[in-house]
Amino acid sequence: MTDVLVLTERELRAAVSLDLDAVDVVERAFAGLGAGGVVMPPILSMAIEERHAEVDVKTAYVPGLDGFAIKVSPGFFDNPKRGLPSLNGMMIVLSAETGIVQAALLDNGYLTDVRTAAAGAVAARHLAPATVRRAGVLGAGLQAELQIRALALVRTVPEVLVWARDPAKARAYTERMAASLSIPVRVADSPEAVVRGCDVVVTTTPSRTPLIEAGWLHPGLHVTAMGSDAPDKNELAPAVLARADRFVCDRRSQSAVLGELRSAIATGAVPEDWPVDELGEIVAGTKPGRRSADEITVCDLTGTGVQDTAIATHALRVARASGAGHVVEN
Amino acid sequence: MTDVLVLTERELRAAVSLDLDAVDVVERAFAGLGAGGVVMPPILSMAIEERHAEVDVKTAYVPGLDGFAIKVSPGFFDNPKRGLPSLNGMMIVLSAETGIVQAALLDNGYLTDVRTAAAGAVAARHLAPATVRRAGVLGAGLQAELQIRALALVRTVPEVLVWARDPAKARAYTERMAASLSIPVRVADSPEAVVRGCDVVVTTTPSRTPLIEAGWLHPGLHVTAMGSDAPDKNELAPAVLARADRFVCDRRSQSAVLGELRSAIATGAVPEDWPVDELGEIVAGTKPGRRSADEITVCDLTGTGVQDTAIATHALRVARASGAGHVVEN
Missing domain, CATH: 3.30.1780.10 (ornithine cyclodeaminase, domain 1)
Structure with missing residues (x-):
């Protein structure tokens, strides 16, 4: 018994x-x-x-x-x-x-929901700039909310910019977040405005076409892409991975099949055997976290057992x- | 809710x-x-x-x-x-x-336990000879018991022969079975004696080396091999599959990795693309069951979702x- x-x-x-x-x-x-x-x-x-x-x-x-x-x-x-x-x-x-x-x-x-958002906080703790002036989020669903709340656990977040395909959902998001976090939350016109205007960006969409282009990246930016978890999803243009100073993922074998590494390899933006760091290696101390204020870092989270x-x-x-x-x- | x-x-x-x-x-x-x-x-x-x-x-x-x-x-x-x-x-x-x-x-x-034994009964229903004079079992564990009880649901079983590596376990098996089935159950000296002496044989062991040799097969025999469910297990000599008139399995993709088809292919006893029938095709009627009283049939069960x-x-x-x-x- x-x-x-x-x-x-x-x-x-x-x-x-x-x-x-x-x-x-x-x-x-x-x-x-x-x-x-x-x-x-x-x-x-x-x-x-x-x-x-x-x-x-x-x-x-x-x-x-x-x-x-x-x-x-x-x-x-x-x-x-x-x-x-x-x-x-x-x-x-x-x-x-x-x-x-x-x-x-x-x-x-x-x-x-909780462990997914918590992984975003772990990524931000090790890779986001020490000082965040403005955080951005693409998507306006539950993870858009939880990821920003998780970020606020490890960084002071003075202000949030949100973009979503449906502007009404983005507006509803600002109201929910303003109530729960009591900080200014504004709707941005485009993903580009979010990326150019923020030093930390979290992508939380089920998009099948890239939302973020490499030309928008700027020194000191950290991007956590947590939306893609299937072989047909893709939030970052392949060139984003090549353009970033560091590409990190939760599990290389998953990112290469279900995550952002998949399309980057498929389009030839990075070689098939491209060396990437895993988030666990950074947490364990065998790989460095953010190395400078200017570094551009990207972390792909596919969700792990x-x-x-x-x-x-x-x-x-x-x-x-x-x-x-x-x-x-x- | x-x-x-x-x-x-x-x-x-x-x-x-x-x-x-x-x-x-x-x-x-x-x-x-x-x-x-x-x-x-x-x-x-x-x-x-x-x-x-x-x-x-x-x-x-x-x-x-x-x-x-x-x-x-x-x-x-x-x-x-x-x-x-x-x-x-x-x-x-x-x-x-x-x-x-x-x-x-x-x-x-x-x-x-129940669905595994039930699959043995399904295999026997479609592949065992109509008349069973004696049924045999290799192994003396729970499935050795359940497989014979399952067989007895679809065929009249007048007598059972059992062999197990540990003779004490084989003797204990005869007592348990005699009590539950009230038919004669005897211990055999060897796997060979079981195969040669029976018209239906069920193998229920975790053996990593083959227990049944091709030379022992005889017209009208049906063998259900249900022990192997891992890439290192193997109850039938590779030549058994080639020698049988029919080799059937529950799922070809599983048998080729976890079951008896694996070693038969690995040793070259059968070609890699060897056509086999699946039990479901026989049940669905797209492939025949036993075709004659003399046919030698072998069914490998790896266990399916x-x-x-x-x-x-x-x-x-x-x-x-x-x-x-x-x-x-x-």
Whole structure:
């Protein structure tokens, strides 16, 4: 008989917030990835064309943690027609000692939202300029909100510029953000205005054509591109990677298939064996972070299983300490 | 708010047995696989060397079913030293319409045991001779027991011969089986004695060297090899595949990597593009089953995601009808 702890989305939201604890937990997992010893297999991905849907499964074993997560992320893109969100899912946590199921985290994607934003904060902590005068964001959805809130955990953000394809969504974003961050948030006319006018830019769109051109890059700029997570998505023109002083990604093997490295290689903007630094190597200290105030840095985040294992074991620890959830005797 | 049904191993054992219902459910899923329309991605497999462990994740979308399963199968091979079983795991069931989590089946591998044995019955139904005088089994573990019980659902089995590397385990097997099936079960001296003395043989071992040689095959024999599910396992000598009149497998792409087709191709016993029939094609009627009383047939089962989706949706249907389980409001 073993006990399985079942936690609902409400209980998980109470246990885990997008705060420095979450950022530190995700940062330590990246350090493990950079230092070696992590086992992270390729993502299992199932496209269900007749449902206009895709299901991804991610996992990673991180030495030193007492559990590891397996995350199931379904995206059913006709759901909005039914008034339901496209993205859902859950995580299960297995014992790192025995493989026995410890917990089912029925988060409906909430923990993914948090760990994705937390990775943006980790990238900014190591790569963004020390002083940010203005931060920019492309896209006006949930991650546009969370990424800027995450950035504000590691840098003082005096002002935000937002651009989105739909101006009404950009305006709604300014209102939501002004309320939650109490700093000025303005709508920009174009992605170019965002890039030229900011020293940190986060791209959070599902775009299939590049939004940022290399000619707009300027000394001291840091760009985190977190929108692309599929072989048909692309937010940065291939020349952006070649033009930047540093290109960093969460996992080279994923960026080359699902992220910004894919189109840069495909178009010949960079060679197939282009050496890139991984975020985990920077966190672990084997590669430098930002090297000068003038450096132009780009970080591509595709989303990794280590982040899932990190946030899930963190959530389970917090929930257990507070006695949250429903124990199923199995 | 959606409801997630959590079912324990005890509740799942009460809901699902190894019976003709389970065999028919698995057979229909194979028919779907054979007819096309099924989406079944490659298995996600994570080897954790420092834990002497491996975790597999399987899934498949089967058109016509209202849900699909994602199965997590951890194997932690040091567990027996702690008095725990090596194999564990659970399944989750997602809505085929919306991807929303419908159920967590905390089966600790029970449903895998059932669907694996049920696939053996499907293979025997279509490929074993109509009249079985004696059935044989290599190995004396749980699948050795379940495979013979599954065979007995689709064929009259007057007598059983068992061989296992450890004679004590083979003797214990005869006692367990005599009690559950009330037919004579005898221990054989060698795999050769089993193959030569039986008209249906099921191999259920984790062997890494072949147990069955081609010279032992005889007219009318059917062999189901279900032990190999990894690139280092192998129960049949490569020449067995070439010598048989028919080689069938559950999924060619899996058999060529994890099953018996792998070593047959690697040793050159059969060409790399050797045409084989899949069990689903036979069930769907696009390929013939056994064609004559003298045919020598071999079926390799590596275990497929369609079986998991079939048994999980079946278990959920039965459990819901009986009001079993614990509903978590999420």
